[in-house]
Amino acid sequence: MSERVEFVLSCPLPITDYKNILLGHGSGGKLSADLIKKIFLSQFKNPYLGPLNDAAVFEVNGTRLAFTTDSYVVNPIFFPGGDIGKLAINGTINDLAVSGARPLYISAAFILEEGFPIENLWKIVLSMKSACEESGVLLVTGDTKVVDKGKGDKVFINTSGIGIVEKDIQISSDRARPGDKVILSGAIGLHGIAILSVREGLEFETQIISDTAPLTPLVMDMLSVSTKIHCMRDPTRGGIASALNEIASSSKVGIRIEENKIPIPREVQGACEMLGLDPLYVANEGKLIAIVDREDAECIVKKMKAHALGREAAVIGEVLDDHPGIVFMKTRIGSTRVVDMLTGEQLPRIC
């Protein structure tokens, strides 16, 4: 049997386009989803992993815990508004928060490239410390590995986190129901464009700053007025378009959003036009999307607006009972377009 035929039999991915890993497999778009579904989900089937939420929620001795992991490979490691360390702490806190969990404990594992200046590591550690303190989480376990020069890129950080789900809530990407409202917490695209502006040496009238921030206080406020939050995601890699597509697909519902309800900062819009990017796909690091019962939408948005991170919160759309798995957008000029998952890679190494 030829090597090629054997591979087809043993490996579930169609190999024509994907014999090797592409940058797009890390984009959070269609290639990522394919890889995760065919390679990982096909082997690790269990009720916790299946819905592909930002964290797994399970019960231990009657206590509901949330558990999440993320590796950070952002380039550059220092950027306006933060650095890889702050991002790693806030990102894992946010994955717990959007699962309805209060973050308790966090781990940090570093992969350092030989020759990396210890001074930079020190700056990153100070920034992680301050992010942990801001959110009241304890960094309780860690690991340090070093790889030879040219076999890594300065520093990669994995953070995993454990939180406790105290409310009687069920938040999961497969729980959106027709009639539910879609809430967005604020302006999109800031993190992605902040990273890109450094990487490409772009200059704007006002500097674009990453929105990296811990979402726990905002989420706890939302949960204090409603337990009918059905899905919640922080739209990082792949932006709000990918997060909504994942929800539409997991819940087998259609979702319609309205372009004129989505706050896009002028600088983000300008940078996107210049670079040929769609802000719906640009990463955010301090925003959330919530799919909530229509009856509670108004009081949730009102509560969010009282919070610094939710001042621009708004209902931006609703869940439909037809077109399962499809996200539509009513554009500013009144037409309707499909907002699909991205196939390739828009912005590599954004987080």
Added chain:
Amino acid sequence: MSERVEFVLSCPLPITDYKNILLGHGSGGKLSADLIKKIFLSQFKNPYLGPLNDAAVFEVNGTRLAFTTDSYVVNPIFFPGGDIGKLAINGTINDLAVSGARPLYISAAFILEEGFPIENLWKIVLSMKSACEESGVLLVTGDTKVVDKGKGDKVFINTSGIGIVEKDIQISSDRARPGDKVILSGAIGLHGIAILSVREGLEFETQIISDTAPLTPLVMDMLSVSTKIHCMRDPTRGGIASALNEIASSSKVGIRIEENKIPIPREVQGACEMLGLDPLYVANEGKLIAIVDREDAECIVKKMKAHALGREAAVIGEVLDDHPGIVFMKTRIGSTRVVDMLTGEQLPRIC
């Protein structure tokens, strides 16, 4: 103020030797310990991280949980006896096991290099699946990142794990007491030499195979006959010498071991002599060191010997009331030598 002076003021490491990260900072030896203590522990002070155990143990709603993280950067990714995937699952399971915890849930985060063959990823995933099944743990959450070609090395895997501590035990590196016995579960050096033999193209009469294996069943058997296990470590990077030094240092005790009690396979001894390595510092991936109350030592060893992974278990030394922080070895010829932490890097990227 010059850049150099500012750095001295802001960063606690003496910069003369260590301005940049060296391979030795990942060795598990003296440089690692220094980096961890000065950069990480100085900022993240809390009772869970302090003793530098293989896992942090804390209580949530009356349930004692263990939490651990490790990134795997082993090179090569496939080796006799296993691959990076099996190592990543078993390694994290073992960090929980030697904390007295039954592993429950595990996370997996992949950093893939652009161009990595998907077929190899598939093999690794199958091997992780089988390791999870062997230990009855569920992989419940994950992450996939891709870095540009030349900015990573094939695949790095982080696994974090959560376990439950069900027995009324207190296992921690700072709990060794004078008079305690030191138990080693079996022959040392197999993992490190297996990796090295592939990397250096060495050939032996019989192939040396990594000892990667899950230690949970062995540990649960030990705990079934004694709750007086004071410290337990799986001596991976840096070998049994580093694990014992960390215990001696955390517990502020001396430790004396006897060379003729330590099983060293003939091939490991031969390879070490040829390469100028000391087997005491070579990594193991399926062995444990336990410091136990002297009265229980015999029954623990007896129980261990009934287990496949503990057949060669033996008391190899004892804890002293003098020379705090120092590990001694009585050699085969009757002399005594200090077994210090390694300063540099003996075997980079061994796990």
